[in-house]
Amino acid sequence: MMLNRALNQTAWAALVLVFLSGCSSVSSYDPVALNCDDRYTQCAPIVESVKKMAPVSDKTMIEPQNTTQVSSTGAVSNDKVILKAKAASVVIPVIKPMLFDFDQSVTSSAYVRDVARFLMANSTAVVTLHGYTDPIGSERYNRALSYQRADTIRQRLRNAGVSAQQVRVEAHGENNLVVPESRSQTLSRAALIRQYAPNRRVEISFSLLDSAY
Known part of the structure; x- marks a missing residue:
């Protein structure tokens, strides 16, 4: 009997300790923030609903500005347009073939x-000198002679101050015969030499530098 009473007392003591510890933890809350009053032995903190903010994407944080950027490629393209317009205004002369004696x-x-x-x-203009001969003589000889004729004109242009470029x-040689x-x-x-006179020539053709136009 004494043993049962001792056990009951021990159990009640344990319950009292649990109750006191529960109250001490509740007392740590701010009374204003507790959803309770003196009539209740259980109190719960007020939990206010907090609206979760939607994640902000990069698009909403940084709005693109309507700016115009000119790349180097675009600038070059614009320059090409200007240069092409200038090239269109260049009047290329028509030069007759320069004839040579036999x-x-x-x-x-x-x-x-x-x-x-x-x-x-026109510093962006280029001339190509096409040298030709008549069909008299060997093909190899005429090829060399046609080069010499074109090179003679080149030397005269260089002496006049034209750039080598x-x-x-x-x-x-004897290709593309006029006669x-x-x-x-x-x-x-002698008759053939006179007849072939238009073949002994240097023809002129002009172009514009690709790097500029």
Whole structure:
């Protein structure tokens, strides 16, 4: 009997300790923030609902500005448009072929001055000198002679002050004949030389530098 009473007392003591510890933990809350009053032995803190903010995306945080950026590529394109417009305004002269005597690479053609004048006035212009011969002689010899004729004109242009980058030379030999080769068996050599005179020439063609236009 004494044992049971002791056990009951121990149990009540434990309950009292649990109750006191519960009250002490509740007392740590602010009374204003507790949803209770003196009539209740259990109190609960007031939990206010907090609206969760939606995550803010990069698009809402940083709004793109309507700015215009000109890239280097765009600037070059604009420059090309301007340069092409300038190129369109350039009037390229028509120069007649410069003729040579038979088996000669020297000419006194006055057209060289016209070519030099145009090139010096247009630094982005390029001239190609196409050298030709008549069909008399070997193909190898005529190829070399056609180069010498074109190179003679180049040297005259350089002496006139034209830049070396503006002059190109091409040797065509006896190709692209203005007067076709005669099949006559009666014409003398002298007659053939006179007949083929238009073939002994340097033709002029102009272009514009690709790097600028």
